[in-house]
Amino acid sequence: MLKYLFITLTVVVLLAAAVKAEDGDGGYAGSFLQVPIGARPTAMGGAYLGVSNDGAGALFNPAGLANLKSRLFATSYRVMQLDRKLGYITAVFPIQNEAVLGVHWLYAGSGSVTMRDFNGRPLDAEFSQNNHAFAVLFAKRFEKYFSFGVKLNYYHATIPEVTASSIGFDGGFMFYFDELLDREKREDFPIKSIQAGLTIKNLGMKYPWNSQKFNALYRGDNRGFEQDDKVPLEIGLGGSARTIKSKLLLAVDVVKNEEQGAVFRGGTEFMITPGFAVRGGYGDKRFTAGTGYIFRFGKQLLAIDYAFSTDKADEGSEHIFSFDLLF
DSSP, X not given: OXXXXXXXXXXXXXXXXHHOOOOOOOOOTTGGGGSOOSHHHHHTTTOOTTTOOSTTHHHHOGGGGGGOOSOEEEEEEEEOSTTOEEEEEEEEEEETTTEEEXXXXXXXXXXXXXXXXXXXXXXXXXXXXXXXXXXXXXXXXXXXXXXXXXXXXXXXXXXXXXXXXXXXXXXXXXXXGGGGSOHHHHHHOSSEEEEEEEXXXXXXXXXXXXXXXXXXHHTSOOOOOEEEEEOOOEEEEEEEEEETTTXXXXXXXXXXXXXXXXXXXXXXXXXXXXTEEEEEEEETTEEEEEEEEEEEETTEEEEEEEEEXXXXXXXOOEEEEEEEEEO
16 A cells, blocks of 8 residues: 555656656756766656765766765766767776765767858857866765765866856765665565765855957957856755666755746656666656666676656757766
8 A cells, every 4th residue: 555655646746857847947057067978867857866876866966976986987878969079988886884985077078060250251260168076975884774976176268368267166975764674664665775865066166257368369358357157056856766666766855056946857767677677757848768778698687767857948958878887
């Protein structure tokens, strides 16, 4: 009875998330950080704060990586419209006492755009806009029902002759509610792996711009304009659980930053076989779907994931590919 009640309530929450329209109030610095990346979380609508146990976890909730027992190398690339690019590389290494250390690189770019003069005439040159986020992360499971993770980020952004760099922090917690039950009750309970994730992101992050070099090169004016673009502080809360003999994973997130309305995301993953999963979700005004395969060769484990994200505001549909290697 509890199992079916849980499934019913979760479906209601997911449908409510789908009906809920995000405010669409954009235009703030660091917008590329709000795009779900990684094929598995994207296929689940971006609802991943209460999961975060693979290479994409560094972007969602670093606390979820504390349970890794093997070294992890992961990479992902999102094929986007309008000549945009988005991808990451993550490497995580277990250390002593249920803790991990990792490094992470996230890249976002616009591709090449023809330069024009102040009258709109094309010039014989091109430029691109690029964002890099380099990070070092640490996560540790302090108690059997609680883990914590922190990520130190160095951000670097460039547009023609203008650069900005900043340092910011992300922090996350993961709570494992199953561990509050004794072993016999956990085995008999129809709902497994009940987890909740809490995150706070973009602490201290801003982009300090100075246009002096641009003005000197293209306008013959040595004067410059300085401006700090603050990235909105973000708080997120997510939950996940497994049922149907742990084959079905359900996840729901709500994310709110200090400048924009709350965003709800919901997703699901079903393991058809131990090595093959199908996924679906809704988030950021898009329906998503995907699949994943897990291969074992020797002592290594390779996960290959794919996600498809439907069209948003005539931007075109997108495809996401991820590869996670445990060794």
